[in-house]
Amino acid sequence: MTFRSTVLHLTLLLSIVTSGCSDGNANAFFYSSTLDQRTKDEQPAVLKTLEELVNIESGTNDAIGIPEMGNYLEGRLKALGAEVTRTPATSGVVGDIIVGQFKGSGGRHILMMAHMDTVYVRGSLAKAPFRIDGDQVLGAGIADAKGGIATILHTLALLKAQSFQQFGTITVMFNTDEEKGSLGSNELIQKLAAQSDIVLSYETGFIYEGQEFFVTGTSGVAVVEARVHGKASHAGAASPTAVNSMTEAADLILRTQDLQDPQQERLFNWTSIKGGSATNIIPDLTVVSADMRYGRNEDLPLLEAALAERAQKKRLEGARIDLQVTRLIPPYNATDAARGVMNKAVAIYAEVGAKLVAANVRTGGGSDAGWAALSGKPVLENLGLPGGNQHADAGEYVLASAIPRRLYLSARLVSELGQGL
């Protein structure tokens, strides 16, 4: 959208909205340069929030950090006027899922979500403390997904400051176990998504070679464990009945290499192996694990069937292989409705001279957008702060300069979607 047409377009919109709605002031604000300025004024507060979030070490299942983060987020949401509920995570996952709800004067129901857990174990903060280096704001978990949490909290602060009420409900969900597939929170995510008209997910904003973009798909993630059984024996006096489980496991790894098929958006990688207790004993058990990624829900059973078929083709007589496949996060595929919202976001971003591309790309990563998408409701992912080096310890960062434009995008998007525009 070029500048001149933007102005024309904006003027038109402004007249329609102001005349139509009771809360004209709020609308004018959300179409004005005042919002642009307000998001710039908000930046120092966002940096402070990022520092506070990073300073709470919230690795998944961290019995100290996760409850501490839950308390912090509950406090922030209550201060914004939300009605907060806590739902204990299931499946043995540590912590409560924090849900805050705001009731408006009428309109659409929006779910905003981000995960509070990180991949980092306690003690990582010492190696990756909060710090600012030029345009990079660094810290453990700052991109994935603490930048998203900060964007949600400050979007709500901007909406509150403007007494914006033109929505049905805004529900905010912060879960505790996305980095482990959300096994303890996905039921609640699916329920909240089904109760909403639109789901906004605040994972790290994608940026590649300086260009920000939305992806139209994430990958489904599953983990495979293959327990390869053989028959033990002394390595020196190897009995003829010995069956080396490690040899069978090595062959299994080689005879499943073709399951990796990026063309079909299928990724398959053996990532860990355990076997053998002593160098002079032929091992009777070797356990190998693999990471499996796929683009469509219907791909998983196909992959499982192909794997089972390969596993049965044993190299060594007498070997046995027990396979276990655990589905973690399902894939997300942007629906037409979601692409419509994506295009709206691209247009809004252009209002402040910023460029976002809706790229027909599937990332190899998985996210809770996959769980939310099972509801059939439109889901938009990657609304968090653009950054990089996720999961990479000291190098993880978000862009300070992106904070105002991302707040502008988020606040405008929520205001438009709330009114059903």
Ligand SMILES: [Zn+2]
């Ligand atoms: Zn994440």
